[in-house]
Amino acid sequence: MLIVALTGGIGSGKTMVGEIFAELGALVVDSDQLAREVVERGSKGFDLIVTEFGDEILKNGDLDRAALASLIFKDPKKRAKLEEITHPLIRQSFAKIVSSAGSDSIIINQIPLLVESKHDYKFDHVITISVPEKIRTERLIKRGLTLTQIDQRMKAQATDAQREVISDTVIVNDKSEQELLAQVEKVWESLKNKSKSK
DSSP states (O other): OEEEEEEEOTTSOHHHHHHHHHHHTOEEEEHHHHHHHTTSTTSHHHHHHHHHHOGGGEETTEEOHHHHHHHHHHOHHHHHHHHHHHHHHHHHHHHHHHHHSOTTOEEEEEOTTTTTTTTOSOOSEEEEEEOOHHHHHHHHHHTTOOHHHHHHHHHHSOOHHHHHHTOSEEEEOSSOHHHHHHHHHHHHHHHHHHHHHO
């Protein structure tokens, strides 16, 4: 089994790269999806968040993600507190997926906040997707984010350079989808070789 981290900033193309890896045969886990699941109504995460942040982050009894995002991206202490609650729960969910996977699986964890999570995971290989900020900003504007929201989120995340330092492989996603596909296929071949020699 090979456990791989796939990281990159907001707007870098992690989802697209994850989808390509899944088509090639990887078991792809989306940490953002796990993060949503561990705070669903009725979960331990939900109760801890409401206790910490109060009812103003609720809408019709569910978490109001927009209100929570607005709160934590303005206040680094509140963001740290939220991460203290969610990161251990996300790690537990990921550990369950790993334990039920086949022994020859290549598991790719799409994890945006790898640098920020103090690397509390044991990965055999780390891949970073790097993209110039200007291109990421253009993509996020198309997704409907405002420049203020983009700026807040980018400032809350590590830089490409910080991510590259802890990476074994860097994929640069600043050209066509075809060129991205070629890079990902090349990385996949090297992961398969690494998995065989492990």
